[in-house]
Amino acid sequence: MTQEHEQSQTTGRNPKISGIDYDVLVIGAGLSGLYQIYKLRGAGLSVLALEAGADIGGTWFWNRYPGARVDSPCYVYQYWFSRELHEEWAWSERFPGQGELERYIHFIADRCALRPHVRLNTRVTAAHYDERKACWRVVTDSGETLSARFLISCAGMLSAPLDGLFPGQSRFRGEIFHTARWPRDPVDLSGKRVGIIGNGASGIQVIQTIAPQVAQLKVFQRTPQYTIRINNPRYTDADRAAWRARYDALRERVHRTFAGFDFDFRGNYFDTPEEERRAVLEELWEDGSLAFWVGGYPEVLLDTRANADFSEFVRAKMRARIRKPEVAAKLIPTRYGFGTRRVPLESHYLEAFDMDHVELVDVAEAPIQSISERGVVTRTGEHPLDVLILATGFDASTGALTRIDIRGREGVRLADKWRQDIRTAMGLQVHGFPNLFMIGAPLAPSAAFCNMTTCLQQQVDWITDAIMYVMERGRRSMEATAEKEASWLAHHEELANATLVVKTDSWYTGANIAGKQRRLLTYVGGAHTYRQLCDEERAGGYPGFTFT
Known part of the structure; x- marks a missing residue:
């Protein structure tokens, strides 16, 4: 192991507070969560990541549907903290598939000994801020409570899938799958009548992959896509x-x-x-x-x-x-x-519809009314199926956190705050929630408009530096000011409203969720500009944040 990696193993500096289990708890062990472990451990802090899945990998653990593939070139979709690891790993193609991406993440985790800092099959159900102790108390689905000075969400931008959208779904007698919760064991679709609802990026990858395999494929499309x-x-x-x-x-x-x-x-x-x-x-x-x-x-x-x-x-x-x-x-x-x-990027997606056994069902003209025991019922009739695949998308950016009972100072719930107004300070913190940091949250480029590994690593680096700033100065907490949150929102809205993106209904603006505030969820000033603004905030001693 190189000196670079040896330095990351340092655990000498660990200023514990009595009665608190960890310096930092991390939600999620995907690309950002694993890098966050690496950085915090290298800084000498005690850290544990709580991962809902049965293995590490985040996006590339959950999204293993047929044809799942990254749309960033592999030579930029990678970690940048080690030239040695970069030299060791050999990508097979420009845009690798799910299996290769998962193997890459496992390679990094194993070479850097990150697994001991991850607890699998552990879903965070609640996180409440203890103002007296200046710590977060985190509850898991097993009923266990853990405490930490700092809580970092690496839960993912697209990790809260939309399911149960159609009446009668539980009555369907065939097999039903969601692209974001595809089983690890192989699914045999050969010779079956298959329906897929949704034709976003995931749906398109499934359609082009399974079309030659199945006996019949019905694609239920609401909105056509440029590809x-x-x-x-x-x-x-x-x-x-x-x-x-x-x-x-x-x-x-x-x-x-x-x-x-x-x-x-x-x-x-x-x-x-x-x-x-x-x-x-x-x-x-x-x-x-x-x-x-x-x-x-x-x-x-x-x-x-x-x-x-x-x-x-x-x-x-x-x-x-x-x-x-x-x-x-x-x-x-x-x-x-x-x-x-x-x-979406695609390969042979359009050509799939030239196959005689592939049918495009326009649900904008004939909306889906329900799911029956036999299949999908639209306004024009029933479509019998053996298998139903849901590529129905996500509650993007906010959903991963609003599905957790997160409460800040004075018991204020994050879900309630965002239900009224989706706002953050640089997509990194929310006023009223001390020592809670977020990666991939609203109003940052990583919410959508960025090569994810670029923006995720940049945010991890900034958060690590901020935590060390707090600890090295003997402070208890760091919290975004209301003024910083308001000024960042105003800056974000000025940029967003100058684009054409806000004029189109999509998950980018929360339009796919009934009742969700319509706001562009991602910062569109550019990843380069965002990085510069973050660097300036850090260099200035974090003027938009208060410390106790």
């Missing part, structure tokens, strides 16, 4: 050597771009000659990545004329791949602009 055809080459040793040689440059680059990738927006759309613009769009399209979305021109998110050009370009590319005009009319979006909703 980008993925370019996913297998890697050779020469390929791996090339991006390994760029390790230092990539580690720096991802923190200097809008969305935390190695590509970024270029120039001004209207200052670029039309012929050159077209060439850029073709180049980005052939790249087969999210660069077409957040690596071209920023006006795609800001200007209706530029967005219309992008939208028609994508429609033409999609239309050329669909053989049946009547299917194309339903699959290709026309009522909202490209990039204002989550843009």
